[in-house]
Amino acid sequence: MPIIIGIAGGSASGKTSIAKHLKNDFGASKSVVIIRQDDYYKDQSDLAMEVRVLTNYDHPLAFDIDLLICHLEQLNQNKSIEKPIYDFTNHTRSNETEIIEPCDVIVIEGLFVLENEQLRSKLDIKIFVDTDADIRFIRRLIRDVNDRGRAMDNIIAQYTNTVRVMHDLFIEPSRRYADVIIPEGGKNNVAIDLLATKINSIISKNMV
DSSP states (O other): OOEEEEEEESTTSSHHHHHHHHHHHHTTTSOEEEEEGGGGBOOOTTSOHHHHTTOOTTSGGGBOHHHHHHHHHHHHTTOOEEEEEEETTTTEEEEEEEEEOOOSEEEEEOTTTTTOHHHHTTOSEEEEEEOOHHHHHHHHHHHHHHTTOOOHHHHHHHIIIIIHHHIIIIIGGGGGGOSEEEETGGGOHHHHHHHHHHHHHHHHHHHO
16 A cells, blocks of 8 residues: 655645655655645636636635545555646646556645545645745745746735635644644755655555
């Protein structure tokens, strides 16, 4: 059975950086896949664009958690999945999907990975990335302008009206479920090295 690692934390906290570090650390000896919770936003293709843009993407109900859990269970049963891909420009799922094959280590990263009890129960290691709010906001601003083609005024309004509020309501409280809390995300090499050692220990036990 694969090891499933969940990485949660605020928007632009460094979750993806840690996931990539782990993939690089184990990629030479083990098959590793990163699954982004963001790809499991609910499909909105039946809605007009002016309705799609009003979606609160920072609320747990924006995600198709049932599909994500189903896919994790299939991978756990050594079955491949057809993972959705989200189109952030058009605010709905892309017509394209990605085939994910069973592997040794599954890293799932996203805002609410630790918020949902049923999803938490699937995780072998639960991680919360703790990064200061001002750093997260700057990273999010740069990302959304450069990678998602969004206007700065829109990004600031969304952060003020929903992102910050949802973080305090749902994301920050979920840190109490973490096995490991990593400050400063991917820049914390000591914490990442310790985490890699723990994963190796679990892998060794599974092979006995």
